[in-house]
Amino acid sequence: MLGQLFRHWTYQLFAPGALLRERYDSFRRLLEDDKRCLELITALEEIRYGQVQADWAKLESLLRALTWSVGSLARHLVAMNPGQYMDLEPSLRDLLARLEPLARLPTPYAGPPYVLPLEQVVGARDQAGGKAWHLGRVLVDVGLPVPQGFVVTTSAFFAFLEHNDLAPRLDELLSRVRLDEPERLDALCAEMQDMVLGGALPPAVEQALSEAVAGLTAGGAAPRLAVRSSAVGEDASEIACGGDDSGVSFAGQYESELGVVPADVRQAWLRVLASKYAPRAVAYRVRYGLADREAPMAVLVLAMVQSKSSGVVYSLDPVAEGRRERIGIYAVPGLGERLVGGSSVPDMFYLSRTDNPVLLKSVAQRRVQEGVPGRSTAVLDLPSIKTLADWAMVLERIFGCPQDVEWCQDDEGEMYVIQSRPLQAASAFGERAQPQADEGGRAQAADFAESAEEFAEGLAKGHAVLFRGGLMAAGGVALGRVHLLRDDEPLRSVPGGTVLVCGTLSPDLVSLLGRVKAVVAERGSRASHFASVAREFGLPVLVGAVGARTMLRPGQAVTVDAESRVIYEGSVEGLREAAQSRAPRRSSPMARRLEAIMPLVSPLALTDPQSPRFTPRFCSSLHDIVRFCHEKGVAEMFSLVDRGGRGLARAKRLRTGVPMDFYVLDLHGGTRAKASGKAEIGPSDLASRPMLALWQGLTHQDVVWAKGLKHLDWEAFDQVSAGVGVLGSKELASYAVLSDDYLHAMVRFGYHFAVVDALCCEREDANYVAFRFKGGGADFEHRLLRLAFIAEVLQRAGFVSTSRSDLLDARYSRQDEQKCLQRLTLLGIILGQTRLMDMAMTGQTQVEAMVEEFWKRYGTDMNAL
Known part of the structure; x- marks a missing residue:
């Protein structure tokens, strides 16, 4: 900071022109950072409110980009005026210090043990994963028969990622995952799976795995093995056991390898690890808000039972x-x-x-x-x-x-448990009338005289039954249009919001969760993986619906009542409320983290730039910092050059027919190439779009400039020369600092003083026209009448203005380029026509009449200006 201050003061004293250009460059970079920050905040809010489903890696990527961009934004504001914003950096540093631990996940453990016997997994749930931990309890705590086996731990998985430097590469790909882009998801997952399959085993993991396989297959006791996924979170639905967590099962999402010969266990382990990044598994995990490292893969190896x-x-x-x-x-x-x-x-x-x-x-x-x-x-x-x-x-x-x-x-009749997990279940009656219990806890039988089928048919009266039969695999009611899935049709082609009618249930249908309203399958089982997951999500599913693909037509509007096993024609309004009674939205690890993170990111407390609280001290979120920097950045440009014109030594005189000394300093692209080397330029040499728009207003045919009278800053002339000075001095003249899309103009004539600062580019969110006016010459009362006229006209043109005494500040912002240019032309006309207006004004009634006349002539059709 001290270095910045010294450099700034040195330039201010000895090279004000260079300082002016640096301030402009910092401002343009500030605007770019401002845009980027707002885009990143929006992306985070879209994920927070469920508009976009993305991986936690995307959240981490967005937060890293946001914190860097906010820091860059603050640095550019400080560079514009280092001494003014000494307290900005501490405020930002405090926010980031509070945010960082909330956004950081624990570092995973990648050390031994890499293999655990099944008898030892009960106290090591995070190492063994859900499936192996449950099976270990069946063996140890219950004593039921299970096949012999062991588990390759989650720390072996993390050691594998670390050994191959895969974690950052996987996170980069996961950060690009969006569930509403299925084709992209397929491609990203294929790349991730290839990375895993191409990885090398850490020597310690390979040795532990080899020794465990040798022990399990010693003497030919287990010639074939089952290599099964046992990820953390798999089969661990605490919510099904009455808990309040975000219960997940991952049923059918990962691969299992059956009949594996001992020599192939290593490759089978890699294939199970790779299944963690299959599209359906990634989509499932993302929907439940789990980060990749929160669902690490352990692998259960069991002796196969014939x-x-x-x-x-x-x-x-x-x-x-x-x-x-x-x-x-x-x-x-x-x-x-x-x-x-x-x-x-x-x-x-x-x-x-x-x-x-x-x-x-x-x-x-x-x-x-x-x-x-x-x-x-x-x-x-x-x-x-x-x-x-x-x-x-x-x-x-x-x-x-x-x-x-x-x-x-x-074959001998011996029975074994090979898996036990909490059941994902849905009420057969869904959200329909629930039983009322008397004091003894007994349901009132009279309340249930109607069966579910009778209840539904009463609501659907007047709608034809298109199909009746099958079995309910997951309850609920859904309205939508039929899509008949061909056996060879890719799932990514299924339109959103449809009732999917297919041949059989496949675990791959999980990729359609959130896109389809219901699934009707001619074959399949209520005990399938997809049926289990559908019950978790409250997606209605009918199975065994033989003939449905023949009876239903593509595009046909239907209502599926899975509980009554009936499909009605059209939208049954009486069942619409039941259709909307989906599974309640559950909390998730990502949702909980976002609830803690977002208050430091997106709320906006600094809403009034005029408030004494509009300071870094009262910035309670990164959005507040962004708002503060943008507002103050524009304010710094508004005071780009002091009234004495310091920094304009290399400005060119603008030669025009208007009796006004006007100097132009081109920052970049503000004048045409032919103006290079000229000491004086004309209006035809101007290339700045904002300057041309303002000049069009100043030279409008209705603006009359008195011939022979030099228009300059007479008040300044009186002060600096007691009436005897050089009329062509830059200290008394008007000037403009400009680029192709930027203008900073100080317009001085008579005893009037106006500043126009504007950016007019393709970026609507960055555009603004700022205007300050102070008029002198007349008595105070008449000056206020003129100010009232200008304020009313600008208000009708969409400006927001404030007045203090005889000083007016107005701003028009975040509009498209053409509208901003029109307002600049309007400002030029106002400046030209109000020079002597105060002399003729007699009262507020006259002001109102003049506003009406002016607006009728120039404001009703600004396209004609």
Whole structure:
């Protein structure tokens, strides 16, 4: 600061012209920084209020750019007048010191252990990830059978990123992610996955992984392995267990590798890591407001079970008929991937939620038993069914909330738990009438005389039923137009706001969350990954809707009532309210951080530049700093040159027919090339658009300049020479400092003094016309009448003005270039026609009449000026 002050004072004394140019250059850079700051604040606000869904890396990038730009903005203002803004830097430094810890995420741990046996993960949840931690508890705390295995920890993931210097490169790509640009998301994710797949394992991680695989497969005990994702946050939906967090499950978002031979575990681990950056996984994480490092990838390695059957069991079936609570078991032959992937129709078994569960209902698919033609067999026998039901209730008690349990059964009939996670469930009745309970907690049966179907049909009376059937996978009601998805059609081509009708449910449909209103699938399972995620988001989904693609037409307006399993023609207004009762907006880590960060970024407390509080001391946000710097930057330009004209030594005389001494100093592009080298220039040499507009007003045909009378600053002449001085002196003349789109003019004639400062460029947000007028010569009362005339005309032209005694300040800002140029021409006419106006004014009534006449002539059609 001392260096800046010394340099500034030196230039002020010995090179005022250079100082003037430096101030102008600083001002232009200040305007660029101002624009950039406002754009960055807007981008942050769009994310905060949900208008744009972006990764946390984007937030970090925006905040870094904003803090740098605000610092640059402040530096340019200080450079314009170093001694005036000594307290700006401390205020900014204080704001940034408060902001920085709020925007900083903890540094991840990348040290050992890199591998943990399954028996040791219970106390290391952040190291093991959600899936492995739950399975470890099933083994240790409950004692149920699980396959042998180990987990490659999250610190191994961070060590891998650090070893390959991937974190900053991934963050740069993630900062460019926008969920409303699916094609770009695909390309960015492909690049990120390639980075991971091309990475080298840190030696310590590779050694730990090799030793763990060797121990698991010793003696040929596990010739094939399952390599499964276990990211932090995966299967960890605390909200499903009654918590108030932003519960996420990541169901089906990451890859699992089955049947992996021991020699390929290393590459399988890399492929699972890379699946963290698949488009659907990135989109899912971004929607839940998690930063990339908040969902690090651990990988669970299990010995494969030769499955005779497999499936899922819900301790509380999420799609129970009516309001009856029950256990739901879904089973398929062989591996369960066909079930959770949505491609296989399972056997279904429903049991009571009691200490000794009772089978209530079973729906077995007809499957021909191998070697016995013409016969069918169920996937599970009754003892196995009851065992699964018992396990489900035990796990619900242990984990404290309903569970979604994956299981398998080997050829010997032994059963294993391979996953248990909190259940993402939605009420079958959604937000419709809820049961009222009496003092004993019993629902009033009379309140539910109607079934859900009867209730819906009553509201939809008069609307044709286009389709009835299928199964509700996720409840809710949605209105939209049909889009029939071809089997080979890319998901990115699906229009927003539609009802998607497709062949089967795929986990990839997650990428359409937030874009489609409902999904209707001809095949699939209520136990699929996509159905689970759809319930989290409150997206209505029908499955098993055979024939829907034939019965519904593209573009047809429909109402989907997933709870009643009916699709109506048109928009059912009676169900519109239910359609809007989506899952409540949940808090998220990003949302909570933004709630702390944004009060230091976007609120604007400095609204009145005339207030005594308009100082750096009262800047409570970065937006306040931006506002202060812009306003003061313009004010500094308004006082660009002192009244004595210091810095104009190299100005050129403007030779015109107007009896006025006028000097012009070109900063950059303000005069044409032909004016170079001339001591005097004419109006035809001017290139500055603001100057030409003002000059057009000063020389308007209606402005009459008295011949033979030199118009200069007579008040200054009286003061400096007692009436005997050189009339051509620059100290008495008018002047303009200009560039191609900037003008600073001090216009002096008689006892009047006016300053015009204007920027007229393509950037509407930067444009302004500032005007100051002080008129003398007449008595004070007449001077005030003239000031009232000017103020009223400018107000009609859109200026905001303030008056103090006989001094008027007015400003017109943030308008397009053409409008600003028109106002400059209007100012020129006002200056030319009001020179002697005060002499003829008699009162306020006359002022009002003159304003009307003037505005009628010049203001009603400023395009004609």
